[in-house]
Amino acid sequence: MNADKIPDIIIGRLPIYLRALQRMAEKGIQTTSSQELGDRVGISAAQIRKDISQFGEFGKQGTGYRISFLMDKLREILKIDRIWDVAVVGAGDVGHALARYQGFVDRGFRIVTVFDNDQSKVGQQIGDFVVKDTSDMIEEIQKAGIKVAMLTVPAAAAQEVTDMLIKAGVKAILNYAPINLNVPEDVRVQHTDPVTHLQRMTYYL
Amino acid sequence: MNADKIPDIIIGRLPIYLRALQRMAEKGIQTTSSQELGDRVGISAAQIRKDISQFGEFGKQGTGYRISFLMDKLREILKIDRIWDVAVVGAGDVGHALARYQGFVDRGFRIVTVFDNDQSKVGQQIGDFVVKDTSDMIEEIQKAGIKVAMLTVPAAAAQEVTDMLIKAGVKAILNYAPINLNVPEDVRVQHTDPVTHLQRMTYYL
Numbered sequence: 001m002n003a004d005k006i007p008d009i010i011i012g013r014l015p016i017y018l019r020a021l022q023r024m025a026e027k028g029i030q031t032t033s034s035q036e037l038g039d040r041v042g043i044s045a046a047q048i049r050k051d052i053s054q055f056g057e058f059g060k061q062g063t064g065y066r067i068s069f070l071m072d073k074l075r076e077i078l079k080i081d082r083i084w085d086v087a088v089v090g091a092g093d094v095g096h097a098l099a100r101y102q103g104f105v106d107r108g109f110r111i112v113t114v115f116d117n118d119q120s121k122v123g124q125q126i127g128d129f130v131v132k133d134t135s136d137m138i139e140e141i142q143k144a145g146i147k148v149a150m151l152t153v154p155a156a157a158a159q160e161v162t163d164m165l166i167k168a169g170v171k172a173i174l175n176y177a178p179i180n181l182n183v184p185e186d187v188r189v190q191h192t193d194p195v196t197h198l199q200r201m202t203y204y205l
Numbered sequence: 206m207n208a209d210k211i212p213d214i215i216i217g218r219l220p221i222y223l224r225a226l227q228r229m230a231e232k233g234i235q236t237t238s239s240q241e242l243g244d245r246v247g248i249s250a251a252q253i254r255k256d257i258s259q260f261g262e263f264g265k266q267g268t269g270y271r272i273s274f275l276m277d278k279l280r281e282i283l284k285i286d287r288i289w290d291v292a293v294v295g296a297g298d299v300g301h302a303l304a305r306y307q308g309f310v311d312r313g314f315r316i317v318t319v320f321d322n323d324q325s326k327v328g329q330q331i332g333d334f335v336v337k338d339t340s341d342m343i344e345e346i347q348k349a350g351i352k353v354a355m356l357t358v359p360a361a362a363a364q365e366v367t368d369m370l371i372k373a374g375v376k377a378i379l380n381y382a383p384i385n386l387n388v389p390e391d392v393r394v395q396h397t398d399p400v401t402h403l404q405r406m407t408y409y410l
Contacts, residue, residue, distance in 0.1 A: 008247050008405075015404035019396075023385050040385070042213050079407045086403070093302035098399060100298065102360070103383035107400045108407065147410055148403060155307070172406035174399060178308035180228050180245070188409050190402040191224075194303060194379055195312045197395040198291070198353060199220035200213075201377035202284045202313065204393050205352055 010051045011078075016041050017048065018074045022107075025067050033064035080108025087141055087170070089161050090152035091116035091124065091131045094176050098150055099126040109148065113140065117157075134161070141168035150174045151181075215256050216283075221246050222253065223279045227312075230272050238269035285313025292346055292375070294366050295357035296321035296329065296336045299381050303355055304331040314353065318345065322362075339366070346373035355379045356386075 020040045024032060034045040034052075041048075052058055052065075058073050059065040075081040086109050088095050099114055114126055117134040124131045132140065141149075149170045153161050158177035165173060172188045175181055181189050225245045229237060239250040239257075246253075257263055257270075263278050264270040280286040291314050293300050304319055319331055322339040329336045337345065346354075354375045358366050363382035370378060377393045380386055386394050 007249070009252070011408050012405050014408075015401035018404065019398065019401060020385075044212070047214070077408065078404045079410060080404055084403070084407060093298050093305065097298035097302060101383075101399065103398060103400055107404070109400060109403050148407070150399065150403075171410055172403070174402050174406075178306075180225075188406040190406055192397065192399065192402055193224065193308060194306065194355060194397065195308055195314060196220035196224060197379050197397055198289070198314050198355075198377070199223065199283045199285055199312070200217050201379075201393040201395055202289060202353070203216050203219075203282065205284060205376055 006054055010054060013043065013047075013051055014074050014078055016043075017052070018071060018078070021067050021071050021074070025071065029067060031064050031066055032070075034059070037065075075108070078108070082108070084109050084148050085112040085144060085146045086110065087112065087137075087146050087149045087165075088114045088152060089116075089134065089137070089149055089165070090154075090176075091118070091121045091126060092152060092154075094152035096126055098152065099129050111150075112144065112146065134164070138164055138168040141165070141170060146170065148172045148174075150176070152176045155179045211259055215259060218248065218252075218256055219279050219283055221248070222257070223276060223283070226272050226276050226279070230276065234272060236269050236271055237275075239264070242270075280313065283313070287313070289314050289353050290317040290349060290351045291315065292317065292342075292351050292354045292370075293319045293357060294321075294339065294342070294354055294370070295359075295381075296323070296326045296331060297357060297359075299357035301331055303357065304334050316355075317349065317351065339369070343369055343373040346370070346375060351375065353377045353379075355381070357381045360384045 020037055034048040038045040038048050055077055058070050088098050088111055091114055095114060099111060104110055114129045115132050115134045115137045116122060121131050122133045147170055149165050151158060151173055155177045158179055159181060162181045166187055175189055175191050183189055225242055239253040243250040243253050260282055263275050293303050293316055296319055300319060304316060309315055319334045320337050320339045320342050326336050327338045352375060354370050356363060356378055360382045363384055364386060367386045371392055380394055380396050388394055
């Protein structure tokens with residue numbers, strides 16, 4: 001296996017498989033097939049087998065996949081067999097929602113800090129966090145060694161804050177602002193946007 | 206072109222292409238190549254050409270794609286050459302964020318109503334909306350002919366609300382709750398979840 005050679009598009013599907021497997025595991029299901037997994041995630045069984053086989057032989061012809069084993073393997077591949085500390089920048093509606101989101105547990109991430117530049121928000125309590133001032137952000141993120149951030153500031157501020165995050169050593173940014181961010185090659189950005197999800201569904205209506 | 210035969214995985218990439226094209230258009234760029242588009246979205250040029258060619262010949266060898274033309278074609282394919290009315294169910298943090306989100310404009314959707322079952326929220330103003338009571342939801346959605354909903358209620362309530370939405374005639378649900386929804390075959394569900402985005406990035410760290 002050569003990590004550099006796996007297309008990003010395959011990497012992007014692994015978390016979808018993992019989420020479906022985790023939900024099956026929660027229901028006490030112990031084994032699955034590429035067919036069953038495919039039905040749950042809307043991807044063909046052949047594609048799933050092909051994707052997973054990029055990383056090794058994790059299933060058996062006829063008996064399928066042991067869910068806990070496949071989950072462990074996927075976690076290892078995605079490097080979420082550890083816990084990544086995450087900074088949230090922007091304590092607006094989305095920042096609030098993230099700070100309270102229950103879906104991070106057991107999935108490789110924990111929010112450790114929330115920043116905002118609005119002095120009326122700094123010091124405010126959100127869930128378990130006290131909002132910190134963005135002016136201390138670069139130093140705090142550096143000191144804590146945080147590599148992952150979620151960016152929930154308004155579009156007009158997003159690039160400036162991104163530049164600060166990069167300076168602080170952040171290497172992965174989940175961007176909620178509806179603009180493109182310019183980042184160096186060693187920094188990953190993912191956009192999340194309700195509209196792209198909606199557009200994918202109207203095709204079928 | 207036979208709509209039924211295009212894999213969902215390709216349909217899922219079209220909104221990503223469209224978003225990138227829209228941003229290029231906003232900058233005044235008029236033409237692009239599969240290579241340039243690919244660099245922006247992190248998908249290979251060959252894959253982009255293959256995806257787009259499923260629907261017809263929209264570019265020219267050597268000169269690439271006219272952005273406005275390709276955007277029109279993608280909008281037509283995705284059926285967002287019209288405006289879909291959307292109901293938001295759940296007036297919590299995410300519901301607030303969606304009701305105020307500026308990213309819907311010109312992209313095929315508009316939120317027309319926000320519901321919650323919490324009587325302390327019913328009647329509240331969020332952006333341009335007054336939160337309505339979920340007990341009137343089925344009737345209101347039916348009357349308005351709304352086919353698209355965004356579900357931002359807690360996980361424990363998500364299936365019950367989904368059943369109501371289906372009864373009301375909704376055919377596409379964007380689900381923010383961290384659970385699987387059971388829906389009939391003619392209803393589409395998309396999950397949106399910050400963790401799957403984060404997991405896709407840590408692979409590279």
